[in-house]
Amino acid sequence: GAVVSQHPSWVICKSGTSVKIECRSLDFQATTMFWYRQFPKQSLMLMATSNEGSKATYEQGVEKDKFLINHASLTLSTLTVTSAHPEDSSFYICSARNEEQYFGPGTRLTVT
Amino acid sequence: KQEVTQIPAALSVPEGENLVLNCSFTDSAIYNLQWFRQDPGKGLTSLLLIQSSQREQTSGRLNASLDKSSGRSTLYIAASQPGDSATYLCAVRPYGTASKLTFGTGTRLQVTL
Numbered sequence: 001g002a003v004v005s006q007h008p009s010w011v012i013c014k015s016g017t018s019v020k021i022e023c024r025s026l027d028f029q030a031t032t033m034f035w036y037r038q039f040p041k042q043s044l045m046l047m048a049t050s051n052e053g054s055k056a057t058y059e060q061g062v063e064k065d066k067f068l069i070n071h072a073s074l075t076l077s078t079l080t081v082t083s084a085h086p087e088d089s090s091f092y093i094c095s096a097r098n099e100e101q102y103f104g105p106g107t108r109l110t111v112t
Numbered sequence: 113k114q115e116v117t118q119i120p121a122a123l124s125v126p127e128g129e130n131l132v133l134n135c136s137f138t139d140s141a142i143y144n145l146q147w148f149r150q151d152p153g154k155g156l157t158s159l160l161l162i163q164s165s166q167r168e169q170t171s172g173r174l175n176a177s178l179d180k181s182s183g184r185s186t187l188y189i190a191a192s193q194p195g196d197s198a199t200y201l202c203a204v205r206p207y208g209t210a211s212k213l214t215f216g217t218g219t220r221l222q223v224t225l
Contacts, residue, residue, distance in 0.1 A: 006155075032210055043201065043215050044156075051210065093155050101146060101205070101213060103156035 002028050004096045006104035013084055013111055020080045021107045023094030029074035030096035035067070038091045038106075050077050084111040114139045116204055118216040125192055126224050133187040133219045135202035140180050142204045143211065147176050147187050149198040150218075156201065160187070192223045 003026040013019050023033060031052055036044040048064075050056040050071035058064045066088075068080040077096075081088055089111045094104045115138045125131050135145070144163045148156040160169045160176040162185065168177040175188040185202055199220045203213040 004155075034212070043218055046212055049210055049212060057210070091153075095156075100158060100161045101203075102158055103148070105155040106153070108153070 002026075002096075002098070002100070002102045004094065004102045004104040006094055006107050008107060009105060010108040011110070013109070015085055015111055016083055018080055018082045019084055019109060020078055021092055021094070021109075023077045023079070023096070023104050025075045025096040025102070028096070028098050030098060031074065032097050033071055033077040034095040034097070034101075035069060035077070035079050036093045036095065038093060044093060047079075081109065084109070086111045114204060114206070114214045116202060116214050116216040118200075118202060118219050120219060121217065122220040122222075124222040124224060127192060127194060129192050129223075130188070130190050131192055131221075133189070133200050133202075133221070135185040135187070135216050137183045137185075137204050137214075137216075139204075139206075140183050141206060142180065143207045145176075145178055145185050145202060145204050146213070147174075147185075148201045148203065150201060151198050159200075189221075192221075194223050194225060197221055197223050 005024045007022045033050050035047045047062045048056045048058045050069045052071050056069035071077040093106045119134045146161045147159040162169050162178040173190040178185045199218045201218045202216040
């Protein structure tokens, strides 16, 4: 199956700093990418949908100024958590789609 | 609004057993349905994709069926192994190029020796 990579796989940052997470589709071009977050023992919560070359569409309740999404190419999308706070600590998963939807391995963010 | 439910929420079986995981959805106007597995602390691995026009898909020991009219899908795992232990999620996708998946609540499977 297709491969989606994420970098970093885990990151620890201090409160108030910004963190960037990269998501790449390695062997296919994805016009649509998705960003999810997941809390322990819960299902995935969609944060935003991004299309290459256009602004991301955020789900209700997700702050677009806090979670900046850039989908600069058909194989790369980035999520930047700005001015991170401890409540932003979570597991962030990206996904890329052609016909089937493929998920990255996730990024564990811990804000201290 | 689409709602996806999975039963059972958790399941423990001895190695070698065949098992069935259930997924039901309220809106039958779906484009496709996917089954995923998620290991603890990991992302999702796509297992099977069934298009709305299909009735079933098979991959190795896995077989997924789809009955769109009744809003049901099942994932059949034959001859279960300890390595099958994971959380299994079904997700439905509506029509539309930027359409979003709606995930089920998941079934946590434990296969014991």
